[in-house]
Amino acid sequence: MPAAVASHPLFDSSDLLALPVLPAVVGELLDAFESAETSIQKLARLTGYDAILSARMLAVANSAACRDGAPRQANLESALAVLGEETARSIIATTAIHQSLAPLRDIPASALDQFWLHSLTCAHLARRLAVTIDYSEPEEAYLCGLLHDLGKLVIGVRHGRAFTIMQEIRHLARSPHEIPELEQQLFNTDHCELGAALVETWRLRSFFADAIRFHHMDADDLRGAHPLSRLLHVANTLSQTEDPQEEAFARADSLLGLNRNSLRQARFEAEREVINLAADLGIDMSTTGSRRKATEVSGEISFAQAARERMLTDGTSGQLEQAGDPSVLLEAMVAQDRLGQAVHEHALMGEVRGEMHSADDEAALLRAISRCAAILFDVPENHLFLRDPQTGMLRGSPFEDLLHEIVIDPDGAANAVNRAWREQRISHSLDTEIPASVVDRQLSRLWETQGTLCLPLSVADRSLGVLAMGVSHQQLPRLQARARLLRLFAVTAATELERLRQREMNRQRAQDDQRLLERQQVRAVLHEVSNPLTIMRNYLALLATRLEEQVTRDELKVLQEEMERIGRILLRLSEPVGGELDDAGVNLTQIVRDLARVLDDALCRPHGINLKLNLADVPLVLPRGRDVIRQILLNLIRNAAEALGSGGAITVSIQDRINLNGRQYVEMAVADNGPGLPDHVRAKLFQPTVSTKGGGHAGLGLAIVKSLAEELGGQALCRPNGGGGSIFIVLLPIN
Structure with missing residues (x-):
């Protein structure tokens, strides 16, 4: 065979989403995920009925995102425990979406039924034989039997007619090892090598890949080989649809040391178990007994060989390979139905987005992204x-x-x-x-x-x-x-x-704001406490000089009032910062005065910024929103202070009776005399963006202001300041 053809990579065994699955198994699994009583054992049992779903679970569980230093095992329960329910569900759901929208394949339904029956029978028989010979990992033997012919599907989805040929090619081979040789002649690869290549990508601590690669070797060549290789060879040989010849039992005996009666009994029990499963899994057994004559198969093989030889001689071999290239098939499908492809992709994104969205910290999200890439x-x-x-x-x-x-x-x-x-x-x-x-x-x-x-x-x-x-x-x-x-x-x-x-x-900023207010409130309260304590000390000193005299009622009353005031001030320490103190309404003027005093002390004066207030003499009462108003004002003053240098000025003003679209508002404005904002920045001012201030600023303050103002039914605006700088305006509804 020419080297150019032999080196051309035509088949990708890792493209598991392209391979057909048993619809009944997918449905059972999706139902199981909706049940509150689902267990890992049940999910593993259902998944183990289908070779493709089992392979996908093992591939993702042994991927970089799920490794965590744990041993890599061919065991579905262990794989599902590593994946977790959400990831396992994503694997099943993405598989279901792919299968429902995949183009029709040329593989006959009867051939697929035969493939699934043989895979299940081989898996069940391998597990029974493993238990009988005390092999340490019977579930590994089961999965090896289930996946051993996966390479046939890899070839079959590219050349549907070839799948039927591969199912029957063993009748033409003079010995088992000739089966992969014939496939190499036809397809430049064989199902044993493709299946082993897939398993090797999982980097299991096992001889799993070797067992698949060598399962068609002669029994004599496998004597002394690892038990998994011998188990798979015997299970594959004895699980064919027709009854094995006595010679097959003799070779099995030589590999496993089991007498023929034990082997026959194991085969009978495995077949009975699979027959009971077939109806539930939607596998049609009515066609498995009928077989095409070897001469018909031989004719198809000869036709395929002749066609390939013609292409090799006339230089058109690329056409066969291009016809099976998944990129060409995908492009044709997109050209025929772009809308369907878009729906397909966004449905897949919906599944993986759900898993990413559930992550509650960055480390968990990075793992979710990695898992979803492996799944998809x-x-x-x-x-x-x-x-x-x-x-x-x-x-x-x-x-x-x-x-x-x-x-x-x-x-x-x-x-x-x-x-x-x-x-x-x-x-x-x-x-x-x-x-x-x-x-x-x-x-x-x-x-x-x-x-x-x-x-x-x-x-x-x-x-x-x-x-x-x-x-x-x-x-x-x-x-x-x-x-x-x-x-x-x-x-x-x-x-x-x-x-x-x-x-x-946002969470960190809210915590910083809370700590700032709490710290400043404590400082303000302690300052207020000092005044009555001073008065108390003075009066106590005065009383000490009058111990010989009668204490007047007025002096005692002053002492009592000041002590009560201390109690009220200390009581405020136990109130939530910004908590509502007046059920009758919110005094906007007082809120601004109180918070400005705190912010002037914490943000403005330490940086040489002058904070001015232009407030009405009479209280302006709003129906609600004390906490929200404090947060808005805090963000606006802090943003202004961060934009100004030493010598800058910030003015906070309040104006009543603003009429907009028939509704009455109070206007709260924060003006600064800084450099102002360019037009392109002002156009996106209230959107979350990356700040140009540095120092860890996220540019989120104004977006928060807009959101909070709208929460109260108001608006947030910005305009240039006539004397230079910017004015940020918040309109708050009066009723």
């Missing part, structure tokens, strides 16, 4: 490199030590990560025209992949970091064909990360 794109090895605000470098997230030690300079030597960052587009390290950098090679070696594919994470023109994925040459065309979905995922991840950070900044 079948890329178990992925990692986020986020921009460090102090250094500007791209640093790995902290939940993997080795990756956290990799710090990427955006302006340093070119690599896939900083290309994605600088150019704000998807980048990869498998381009033959661009040599892989040191960073590219380090990531590939660390992940044991052939290269990396990198997505920039940006939102509202702010670049947050890069998501790097470990990929192979086989995976790259599939992922490139999903460029739109990759970009949509990157935007979703960046949006959730920005949302969480903004929420954390």
